Amino acid sequence: MKPYVEMTKEELQELRKELSAQYKEFQGRDLKLDMSRGKPSAEQLDISMGMMDVLSSSDDLTCDDGTDCRNYGVLDGIKEAKELLADMMEVAPDHIIIYGNSSLNVMYDTVSRSMTHGVMGSTPWCKLDKVKFLCPVPGYDRHFSITEYFGIEMVNVPMTSTGPDMDLVEQLVASDDTIKGIWCVPKYSNPQGISYSDETVRRFARLKPAASDFRIYWDNAYTIHHLYDNDQDHLIEILAECKRAGNPDMVYKFASTSKVSFPGSGIAAIAASENNLTDIMKQLKIQTIGHDKVNQLRHVRFFKDIHGMVEHMRKHADIMRPKFEAVIETLEKELGGLEVGEWTSPKGGYFISFDSLDGCAKTIVAKCKKAGLIMTGAGATYPYGKDPHDNNIRIAPSYPTLPDLKQAMELFALCVKLVSIDHILA
Numbered sequence: 001m002k003p004y005v006e007m008t009k010e011e012l013q014e015l016r017k018e019l020s021a022q023y024k025e026f027q028g029r030d031l032k033l034d035m036s037r038g039k040p041s042a043e044q045l046d047i048s049m050g051m052m053d054v055l056s057s058s059d060d061l062t063c064d065d066g067t068d069c070r071n072y073g074v075l076d077g078i079k080e081a082k083e084l085l086a087d088m089m090e091v092a093p094d095h096i097i098i099y100g101n102s103s104l105n106v107m108y109d110t111v112s113r114s115m116t117h118g119v120m121g122s123t124p125w126c127k128l129d130k131v132k133f134l135c136p137v138p139g140y141d142r143h144f145s146i147t148e149y150f151g152i153e154m155v156n157v158p159m160t161s162t163g164p165d166m167d168l169v170e171q172l173v174a175s176d177d178t179i180k181g182i183w184c185v186p187k188y189s190n191p192q193g194i195s196y197s198d199e200t201v202r203r204f205a206r207l208k209p210a211a212s213d214f215r216i217y218w219d220n221a222y223t224i225h226h227l228y229d230n231d232q233d234h235l236i237e238i239l240a241e242c243k244r245a246g247n248p249d250m251v252y253k254f255a256s257t258s259k260v261s262f263p264g265s266g267i268a269a270i271a272a273s274e275n276n277l278t279d280i281m282k283q284l285k286i287q288t289i290g291h292d293k294v295n296q297l298r299h300v301r302f303f304k305d306i307h308g309m310v311e312h313m314r315k316h317a318d319i320m321r322p323k324f325e326a327v328i329e330t331l332e333k334e335l336g337g338l339e340v341g342e343w344t345s346p347k348g349g350y351f352i353s354f355d356s357l358d359g360c361a362k363t364i365v366a367k368c369k370k371a372g373l374i375m376t377g378a379g380a381t382y383p384y385g386k387d388p389h390d391n392n393i394r395i396a397p398s399y400p401t402l403p404d405l406k407q408a409m410e411l412f413a414l415c416v417k418l419v420s421i422d423h424i425l426a
């Protein structure tokens, strides 16, 4: 396939005519395809339906230690759930607190508490003139929404194939005490599907922040979300590594079972050092009498242990893998060699990231929409919705059926071609 930039103006105009006819044909199909958010498909939700049957009215809802899950009590989570989530998060059970149904909610709470009450005795951030967060880009829009909501200034840090640009992170964190945090999705990142290298994790653990209340927000949302049995990414465990490096309090680790069981009805947790957990508990005991223990018990009885969870994730992978492969295959077949875009090939997680020619992403997404395909808004992967190159588009393959997905990707590739030709000819 000849790169578009090497084609003559006449060749490109001829090609545009052909592709426009194909686009019109797509418009005639009256499609309603949605690839905008990383939601599991109904087929994936079905594999967790057994969870509805593990507790019945005749069951004893008492934990091993005698806790009656039907009643108030146990602020930091039932022991069985702490063990299950601790294994999932690769930490010791006494280093975690089980929360409610959403890890994003825990992250919001963590920022909110730091704003109003500070971090382990530091000045509350709301009393400071300026508070900044580093944001590896492209990244997760809802992280950026939280920091924007609290008026925290966001500073872009480019992602590389091994994680955020650590030279820049080290330099910024060491020289600016208004930098209080960094958003990280260390494994199968949203949206690129990149896993941080060992060196990146080691460098994170050895940061020398100017601010004593600087924290790494380590959102390990895709910790067990592999696509392949025999080709999986593994991370150095950050809590242990921070401890080894003499920075035991520098990290909060977040995770949930949202994309393991039911999004919005799973269980979430934070893992952190004892000092951090003590600080968090001071707020938590005011905030709630306890989270949903019945749901915690339901998860424990359904998965039993981490082996049950890993087995369960294989079923998710069997559904997700063909979808990821269909996206990559279509991109390669339709756009390979044209030099109008680049894309990632993740081994897990929920997303594939596509980089178009600079200045084309918004127009591509708009063109898809006009033919009935909703993609994540261009710019959403950057703080304030501003992609400085207007080139990044997040592809979320999980929700549509496989036939719909194939159709959607053909349409997407067609829109990339058309917009790229217009861009080159302009």
Ligand code: PLP
Residues within 6 Å of the ligand: 038, 101, 102, 103, 104, 105, 140, 185, 190, 219, 221, 255, 256, 257, 258, 263, 264, 268
């Ligand atoms: N973190 C990341 C990186 C995500 O991609 C998502 C959902 O897409 C979440 C957190 C949301 O997690 P939860 O459902 O636990 O709030």
